[in-house]
Structures are given as structure tokens and as C-alpha cells.
Amino acid sequence: MSETASRPTLEAVAARAGVSRATVSRVVNGGDGVREPLVERVRRAVEELGYVPNQAARSLVTKRHDAVAVVIAEPETRVFADPFFALQLRGISKELTAHDNQLVxxxxxxxxxxxxxxxxxxxxxxxxxxxxxxxxxxxxxxxIRGAGIPTVFGGRPGWSDATLPGASGPAAVEGIPATAPAAYPAPAASGAGPTVYVDSDNRGGAREAVRHLVGLGRTRIAHITGALDQTSAVDRLDGFRDVMRDADPRLIVEGDFTPAGGERAMRELLDRCPDVDAVFAANDLSASGALRVLREQGRRVPEDVAVIGFDDMLIVAEQTDPPLTTVRQDIEEMGRLMARLLLRRLDRRTGHDPAEAPTSVVTPTTLVRRASA
Amino acid sequence: MSETASRPTLEAVAARAGVSRATVSRVVNGGDGVREPLVERVRRAVEELGYVPNQAARSLVTKRHDAVAVVIAEPETRVFADPFFALQLRGISKELTAHDNQLVxxxxxxxxxxxxxxxxxxxxxxxxxxxxxxxxxxxxxxxIRGAGIPTVFGGRPGWSDATLPGASGPAAVEGIPATAPAAYPAPAASGAGPTVYVDSDNRGGAREAVRHLVGLGRTRIAHITGALDQTSAVDRLDGFRDVMRDADPRLIVEGDFTPAGGERAMRELLDRCPDVDAVFAANDLSASGALRVLREQGRRVPEDVAVIGFDDMLIVAEQTDPPLTTVRQDIEEMGRLMARLLLRRLDRRTGHDPAEAPTSVVTPTTLVRRASA
DNA sequence: ATCCACGGCGAGAGCGCTCTCTCGGCGCCG
DNA sequence: CGGCGCCGAGAGAGCGCTCTCGCCGTGGAT
Incomplete structure (x- = not known):
């Protein structure tokens, strides 16, 4: 039952240190405006009693919680197939921890x-x-925007207010609608500020991958897209088009980010364009499916067909045969950035620096060369 | 600024409904002991004002938080290589949500x-x-046990108080120490109760896998272990030994749950025992490494060497060549169970049913037959 | 030497809720 | 028909903290 012996309160610490509650509070929250000898006395009392502030009581008056929600709205599939979210969570966790915030x-x-x-x-x-x-x-x-709570998005959300920053070049290529098939208007911002997100440079990474294939001398370069209801898939497709402006439309075939989708797409591709000599797949999973079909059909990789994926999902990219050349994104860093952006925004709220609105960030990608291209 | 117009309080609802704070509180918390007409009036007021209880204020007096922490202490590696934790989190989240608890x-x-x-x-x-x-x-x-907070572990912790329940048979096989190399004594329980954990039946699953190989007529059955500083690896090894009591010790080779470890182990195995005709790997990752070495050395799978993994990690097991026969555990269900056990324990705390201490659970596994064995 | 300014500290008022205690009204038993 | 018990509702006391105020002591300016 001694476990139930409720933890010491500010009052108790104050009594032990021979000061008032207010003073203990001041010390606990940084100690400004309290003279050294007292600070020391209070610190000792805190130590001796093992005092830990009651967050509920604190929140009740400050209306801050030092807690941030992480919302993952992925319907089953992707979350649990790849370590993407796990890595982001790690990055987020690190940053939040460093600023004494909890992760809900x-x-x-x-x-x-x-x-x-x-x-x-x-x-x-x-x-x-x-x-x-x-x-x-x-x-x-x-x-969520309706909820009027400061928010940072992971990945570019699909409404028009959230277009890609300059770094990524023009958003459309002649004739072909470049953006989302079903983009819908931005919900009214209700004091939550402009849409802020962190995304990797899907478009730039795709361009780099395709340019690499071009540099390899390939001319019949195909693209297996991701699920086009996701901005990342759309952006990667846009990147492909940026480089292959006059691509044979039959060289673009829709996938869905899964190995099975990659297989299906590759079959269709070989059927439609037997002369294909390179494939840029929207992610490593579909690339692995493509790889399997190519092998099964007797095409050598990379000699006959070069293949590049996206994500650098180690568990896949390192294990395929041959190992996959792919585009890496620093996922953990993206998570850290998201948290940092949000925390900065929360800080500002408490009246720090009302200028300089935080802005979305697009993180760079790098091409990882392995054997497949 | 209207966003800052602080949310309505109990007081406000009470005023609007023309009742006292206490009555509103009763209604909000289940409505027992309040007569129907009043309940209805209060409900309407809550609705109209969009009242949401202030959790901080509530916690302050109840000393409950309706929140549980999920602690993942994995140093980098495994967490982010496989969907294990993601699935557990999903199960946990479902159960917690169903009981209005938050996940920190x-x-x-x-x-x-x-x-x-x-x-x-x-x-x-x-x-x-x-x-x-x-x-x-x-x-x-x-x-954590020192912290005296009700806890449920995911996976059997490595101390002696936490031995496997009966379901899994004898803990040791003659002559060979069956349990952990470095088990350390259970930390003193400080009111937190006995060690409770949820684990899958690693040992039973291993037995089933090995028996399957025996049933296939294999006689030179090898085992590539996992990292033996983890109870799951130890238990799977024990399961292997349960069936192969008189196994040639050279047929047991240490791996580390990684594909590279699987490759290394498989090479060593082929070196030591060229006549090996089956391999039970401690997880799918190492099985995939083994598979690669076997192919590279010209052994056919399953004709020459049958291979079984563990985990049924789809992203691996379905993509290997040939697809991997493996042992599946219902990971999401394990998560749900963990949460359920903990919540029950917390309930009890509030004086429900002091009898019947919650006990650890070992969840069953099933053999998934694919092409590799 | 007197006054004022200022910095350090204590007193006390809540933050929004729960919960006990009390009181009033009604049904029921004798 | 009167009294007792019980149920439904309100009043009010905190939960542990922060923060505003005001007091007091010190030091510098006059």
C-alpha cells in the first residue's frame, strides 16, 4: 500500500525547504527571480522527496499539455508493410523528447x-x-483543420493550397494534367494557419532516377506508377514526365506500390513494349515485382532492362536479385523536421516571434546505386 | 481569436441545462442516478455547446489518466526492419481506443x-x-518494475519469475541447459504485481515446424538460431531441441535474425554438414539469407533442402524464391491481448474483483505452407 | 537622511472537474 | 394517516498547480 502513499506535492517541498509554494514553483520552472541560496535549498528538497510535478494540475492552469498527437490515417495496408512510419516515428520521438513533449x-x-x-x-x-x-x-x-489545432502534415496533402515549393519546378507538363486526379479544395483554415507539411522531394528524386537511366544510354524508359490517389505517386510520375517529356504514353503503366502490382504492370509493359530497356518503378516493392517478372521472362537485369526503385527500403532493396538501385529519402530526418516545425509553431503561439510563418519543407533525396541500374 | 474563446466548461453546460454542475458531471460520466428528463436536457446542452470534458481537470481529482504508455526499447535494429511493432501497435491501439484510453x-x-x-x-x-x-x-x-506501475510485457522478459506456462512443455531437455544464457533474477516487485506478459508460442511453433520437416522424411535437420540474447530465439531453439533430442550439435548454428546472419550460418552449415536436407531458421529474414546461399550453391529448394522460417513476415515470405513456408503468429492479436490484460488490471485496481490475478498469455502459432518445405 | 524604485518572496485566488455530504421530496410500511 | 427510509439533486470542498498581487527590504538618487 505504500505505493499508494501519494507522491509529494509542491506544498510538501515548500514545507521541507521552508519557503512558499510559489517559490518552489518558480524554481521548478527554471528558477528565474529566485536567489541562489534558496534555489539550492529547494532543489535539495525536490531531490530528497523525489518530487515530480503533477502534469494534470499544471495543464489545468497553463492550458498547455506538452504533448503532441501523431495521427496515422493509413487504412491498413502500407503502414504495416514497410518501416516508413516506424522511422518517422523515431525521428519525431527524438525531437519531441528533446523538448520534453510527449507523443500521443x-x-x-x-x-x-x-x-x-x-x-x-x-x-x-x-x-x-x-x-x-x-x-x-x-x-x-x-x-483536423476544422479542429483549429496547429498541425504539420507528413507528405503533401492533396489540396490546392499545398502545392510544391519552387524547388521542384513546374507542376505540369504540356498537355498532360500534372496534378492530382481528385485534388479537392483546401478546407477553410480556422486559425490553424496555412498548410504546413514535410515531404521528400519525390519529383526531384524521380527526375534524378530517370536521368540516371538516360545517362546509361537507355531510350525506352518505362514508369510503373504508384497508387495515383497519393501525392507521392503523382509527384514521382511528374518527375518522370519532367525528363521524358515526349515519352511514349504506353511506357507509363499504373501500379499500386505493391509487389503484385509491380508484376502486373511489368507484364503489361513487356506485352505492350517488348523493346523496353529500363524501368523506373515508383517504389522498391513494385520494383521487386517487376524484377521477378523480368527474370521469369528471361530478361537480364541490368543488361537487357535496367531497373530503379524508390524509397531504399533496405529489407527489399538489398535482398533483391540483383540488388536494387533506388532513391533514398531520409525518413527519420523528415520526422524530426515535422516535430521541429510544429514545436516552433507552438512556441510562437506563446508570443515569441509572431513574424516569419513556418513553411513547408521538401527534403532532398539521393540516388543509391546498386546492381540493377 | 474566436478560436481562443475557451471551450465551454461544466459550469456552462449546467447553466444552460438549468441544473447543477454535479448533475452534469453525473450525466457525462454515465448518467447513473439521474432521472431521464434531466439526462435528456443535459445531453442536449452538451451537444449544443460542443462540450468536451477537460481531461486535466478530471485527472487532477480522479488520479486516473485513461492513458497508458507503450515503451519500445529496441535499440534501432529490429523495430524498423520489420512490421512487428507496427502490427502490435495497431492491436494495442484498437483495444485502448475501445476503452477510451490514450496511447502514449x-x-x-x-x-x-x-x-x-x-x-x-x-x-x-x-x-x-x-x-x-x-x-x-x-x-x-x-x-519499470521499480516504478511500481502496472505493466504488461510484450514477449517473455528474461528473468526467472517469468517462465513459460505449462502449455509449452518441459523447459529443459536432458543435459542441455534449455533456458537463457544470461537470465537475471526478477527485480523486486513493488506492488506492481507479478510479471505478466504476452508472447507467442515460440517453442510450440518451432516444434511444429520441425515436426513438419520430420514428416517430410528429412533426417538431417538443421537450425539457424536467432540472436540468443532474446527469449524468442532461445525458445525457438528449445522447440527445435524438443523434437530433435539427439540432434547432431553441428546442425545448430547461431544466427542473429538478419539476412546476412542467415547467409553466414547457411554457409557454415553447408561446410560442416554437406548432407543437410532441411533447415529451420529462427525467422524469415535469416531464412531468406539461407535461401540465397542454397540457390547460389546449386541446392534446390525444397527438393534438396527444405527450408522453414518463422514470423510469416509477408513482405519477405511471399517474395522469396521459392515462397517461404513459415510459422505465423497473430501479432495484432497479441497487441490487443496485452492491452486487454493491462486494462483489466487497472480496472481491478479501482476495486472490482481483487481475486483472480491476471496471468501471462501465450498465443498459438500456425504453420503456413508455401513452397519451400 | 529621506524617498522612490525595484527585485525577491509570500499570500491567495482560481483552473475545471469529481465526490461527499446534505437536504428535500416521495413512496411505503405499520 | 404518520413516520421512516431512500432516491434524486444541489452545495461546496478540494485535487496540485501557476500567476497575479502586494509587501518588504535593499540600494541608489536627491
Missing amino acids: LLLTEGRDDHARVARYLAGGHVDGALVFSLHLDDPLPGL | LLLTEGRDDHARVARYLAGGHVDGALVFSLHLDDPLPGL
């Missing part, structure tokens, strides 16, 4: 669950939110 | 970080903890 994880279980998440965020239990929602038609981002 | 995620960043986590848990910010710590020499479980 919210996973949505199907569409109906969005309301629950929105309610939670609007309920003022956390100071801000980091939101992953990769699908263009996902209502969640809208709901 | 704590990832440790290196050894020095354990103290931080322990302090947080001891600080009474959450009602309980779900802890993943797979390494036998990890100090964290000890620290």
Missing part, C-alpha cells in the same frame, strides 16, 4: 474513426498534431 | 535513455505501461 499516438481504424480523432484533437488534449494522411480523398486533413 | 508512445534512444522513461512512468502520468524489451540484459524492465 492515434491510429485510425477505418473511415468512421476519423470523427473520433477529430473530436480528440478538437478536445484540446494536446497542443498540436502531426498528421500522416497520404490519400487525396481522405477527409481527415479537412476535419 | 515512448521510444528509447540508447541506453542512457532508460532513466528518462523510468522517471516518466514513475511520475504518474499514465495509468499503466505496455513494455517491449526483447533483450535479456536490458535493465529497463527492472527499472
Whole structure:
């Protein structure tokens, strides 16, 4: 039962140190305006009693929580197939920890669950939110903005307010609509500020991959797209088009980020264009599917057909035969950036530096050369 | 600024409904002991004002937080290589959500970080903890038990109090020490109750895999172990030994759960015992490494050498050549179970049913037959 | 020497909720 | 028909903290 012997309060510390509650509070929160000898006395008392501030009581008056929600709205599939979110979480966790913030994880279980998440965020239990929602038609981002809570998105959300910053060049290539098939208008911002997101340079990375293939002397370069309801897939396709402006449209075939989709697409590709001599797949998973079909059909990689993936998902890229050349993104760093952006925004709220609105960040990618191209 | 117009309080709802704060509180918390007409009036007021209870204020008086911590103490490697934790998190999240509990995620960043986590848990910010710590020499479980907070472990922790329940048969095979190389004594329980964990039936699953190989008529069956500082690896080894009591010791070779480790082990195996006709690898990753070496050395799978893995990690098992026969565990269900066990324990705390201490659970595994065995 | 300014510290008022205690009203038993 | 018990509702006391105020002591200016 001694476990139930409730933990010491400010009062107790004050008594032991022979000062008032207010003074202990001051010391605990930085110690400004308290003279050295007292600070020392209070510190000792805190130490001796093993005092830990009661966060609930503190929040009650400050209205801050030092907690941030991380919302992952991926319907099953992708989250659990690759370490993407795990790595982002790690980055986020590091940054939050460094600033004494807690991470509250919210996973949505199907569409109906969005309301629950929105309610939670609007309920003022956390100071801000980091939101992953990769699908263009996902209502969640809208709901969240409606909740009026500072938010940073992971990956570019699919509305028009959130177009790519300059770094990535023109958004459309002649004749072909470059952007999302189903982009919908930005939800009204209700004091939550402009849309801020962190995304990797999908378009630039795609360009680099395709240019590499061009540099290899390939001329019949194909693209297996990702699921085109996700901005990352759209951006990678745009990057492909940036370089292959006059590409044979039959060389672009729709995949879905899965190995099976990659297989299907590769079959179709070989069928339509037997002379294909290179493939840029929208991710490593579909590249691995393509690889399998190529092998099965007796095409040598990279001699006959060069293959490049995207993501540098080690568990796949290093294990394929041959090992996969691919585009790497620093996923953990992206997570860290998201957290940093959000925290900065929260800081500002408390009246720091009202100027200089935080802005979206696009992180660079690098081409990792292995054997497949 | 209207966003800052602080959210309505109980007081406001009470005023609008024309009742007292206490009554509103009762309704919000289930509505027992309030007559129907009033309940209805209050509900409407809540609805109209968009009232959401202030969790901080509530916690302050109830000393409950309706939040549990999930601690993942994996030093880098495994967490982010496979979807294991992601799936567990999903299961946990589902169960917690169903009971209106929040999930606070704590990832440790290196050894020095354990103290931080322990302090947080001891600080009474959450009602309980779900802890993943797979390494036998990890100090964290000890620290956490010291914190005196109700805890359920994911995977059997490596101390003696936490031996496998009956379901799994004898813990040792004649002559050979069956248990952990470095098991250390259970930390003193300080009111946190006995060690409770959820683990899959590693040992039983291993037995089933090996028996399957025996049933195939294989006689020279080898085992590539996992990293033996983890109980799962030890248990799988024990399961192997249960069936192969008189196994040639050279047929057991140490791996580390990685593809590279699998390759290394397989080479050594072929070197030592060229007549090997089956391999049970401690997980799919090392099985995939083994598979590659076998192919490279011209052994046909499964004709010459049958191979079985463990985990049914789809991204690997379905993509190997040939697809991998393996042992599946219901990882999401394990997560759900962990959460359920913890919540039940927390319930009990509030004086429900002091009898019947919750006990560890070992979840069943199933053999998934594909082409490799 | 007197006054004022200022910095250090204590007193006390809540933050929004829960929960106990009390009181009033009604049904029921004798 | 009167009293007792019980149920439904309100009043009010905190939970542990922060923060504003005001007091007091010190030091510099006059």
C-alpha cells in the first residue's frame, strides 16, 4: 500500500525547504527571480522527496499539455508493410523528447474513426498534431483543420493550397494534367494557419532516377506508377514526365506500390513494349515485382532492362536479385523536421516571434546505386 | 481569436441545462442516478455547446489518466526492419481506443535513455505501461518494475519469475541447459504485481515446424538460431531441441535474425554438414539469407533442402524464391491481448474483483505452407 | 537622511472537474 | 394517516498547480 502513499506535492517541498509554494514553483520552472541560496535549498528538497510535478494540475492552469498527437490515417495496408512510419516515428520521438513533449499516438481504424480523432484533437488534449494522411480523398486533413489545432502534415496533402515549393519546378507538363486526379479544395483554415507539411522531394528524386537511366544510354524508359490517389505517386510520375517529356504514353503503366502490382504492370509493359530497356518503378516493392517478372521472362537485369526503385527500403532493396538501385529519402530526418516545425509553431503561439510563418519543407533525396541500374 | 474563446466548461453546460454542475458531471460520466428528463436536457446542452470534458481537470481529482504508455526499447535494429511493432501497435491501439484510453508512445534512444522513461512512468502520468524489451540484459524492465506501475510485457522478459506456462512443455531437455544464457533474477516487485506478459508460442511453433520437416522424411535437420540474447530465439531453439533430442550439435548454428546472419550460418552449415536436407531458421529474414546461399550453391529448394522460417513476415515470405513456408503468429492479436490484460488490471485496481490475478498469455502459432518445405 | 524604485518572496485566488455530504421530496410500511 | 427510509439533486470542498498581487527590504538618487 505504500505505493499508494501519494507522491509529494509542491506544498510538501515548500514545507521541507521552508519557503512558499510559489517559490518552489518558480524554481521548478527554471528558477528565474529566485536567489541562489534558496534555489539550492529547494532543489535539495525536490531531490530528497523525489518530487515530480503533477502534469494534470499544471495543464489545468497553463492550458498547455506538452504533448503532441501523431495521427496515422493509413487504412491498413502500407503502414504495416514497410518501416516508413516506424522511422518517422523515431525521428519525431527524438525531437519531441528533446523538448520534453510527449507523443500521443492515434491510429485510425477505418473511415468512421476519423470523427473520433477529430473530436480528440478538437478536445484540446494536446497542443498540436502531426498528421500522416497520404490519400487525396481522405477527409481527415479537412476535419483536423476544422479542429483549429496547429498541425504539420507528413507528405503533401492533396489540396490546392499545398502545392510544391519552387524547388521542384513546374507542376505540369504540356498537355498532360500534372496534378492530382481528385485534388479537392483546401478546407477553410480556422486559425490553424496555412498548410504546413514535410515531404521528400519525390519529383526531384524521380527526375534524378530517370536521368540516371538516360545517362546509361537507355531510350525506352518505362514508369510503373504508384497508387495515383497519393501525392507521392503523382509527384514521382511528374518527375518522370519532367525528363521524358515526349515519352511514349504506353511506357507509363499504373501500379499500386505493391509487389503484385509491380508484376502486373511489368507484364503489361513487356506485352505492350517488348523493346523496353529500363524501368523506373515508383517504389522498391513494385520494383521487386517487376524484377521477378523480368527474370521469369528471361530478361537480364541490368543488361537487357535496367531497373530503379524508390524509397531504399533496405529489407527489399538489398535482398533483391540483383540488388536494387533506388532513391533514398531520409525518413527519420523528415520526422524530426515535422516535430521541429510544429514545436516552433507552438512556441510562437506563446508570443515569441509572431513574424516569419513556418513553411513547408521538401527534403532532398539521393540516388543509391546498386546492381540493377 | 474566436478560436481562443475557451471551450465551454461544466459550469456552462449546467447553466444552460438549468441544473447543477454535479448533475452534469453525473450525466457525462454515465448518467447513473439521474432521472431521464434531466439526462435528456443535459445531453442536449452538451451537444449544443460542443462540450468536451477537460481531461486535466478530471485527472487532477480522479488520479486516473485513461492513458497508458507503450515503451519500445529496441535499440534501432529490429523495430524498423520489420512490421512487428507496427502490427502490435495497431492491436494495442484498437483495444485502448475501445476503452477510451490514450496511447502514449515512448521510444528509447540508447541506453542512457532508460532513466528518462523510468522517471516518466514513475511520475504518474499514465495509468499503466505496455513494455517491449526483447533483450535479456536490458535493465529497463527492472527499472519499470521499480516504478511500481502496472505493466504488461510484450514477449517473455528474461528473468526467472517469468517462465513459460505449462502449455509449452518441459523447459529443459536432458543435459542441455534449455533456458537463457544470461537470465537475471526478477527485480523486486513493488506492488506492481507479478510479471505478466504476452508472447507467442515460440517453442510450440518451432516444434511444429520441425515436426513438419520430420514428416517430410528429412533426417538431417538443421537450425539457424536467432540472436540468443532474446527469449524468442532461445525458445525457438528449445522447440527445435524438443523434437530433435539427439540432434547432431553441428546442425545448430547461431544466427542473429538478419539476412546476412542467415547467409553466414547457411554457409557454415553447408561446410560442416554437406548432407543437410532441411533447415529451420529462427525467422524469415535469416531464412531468406539461407535461401540465397542454397540457390547460389546449386541446392534446390525444397527438393534438396527444405527450408522453414518463422514470423510469416509477408513482405519477405511471399517474395522469396521459392515462397517461404513459415510459422505465423497473430501479432495484432497479441497487441490487443496485452492491452486487454493491462486494462483489466487497472480496472481491478479501482476495486472490482481483487481475486483472480491476471496471468501471462501465450498465443498459438500456425504453420503456413508455401513452397519451400 | 529621506524617498522612490525595484527585485525577491509570500499570500491567495482560481483552473475545471469529481465526490461527499446534505437536504428535500416521495413512496411505503405499520 | 404518520413516520421512516431512500432516491434524486444541489452545495461546496478540494485535487496540485501557476500567476497575479502586494509587501518588504535593499540600494541608489536627491
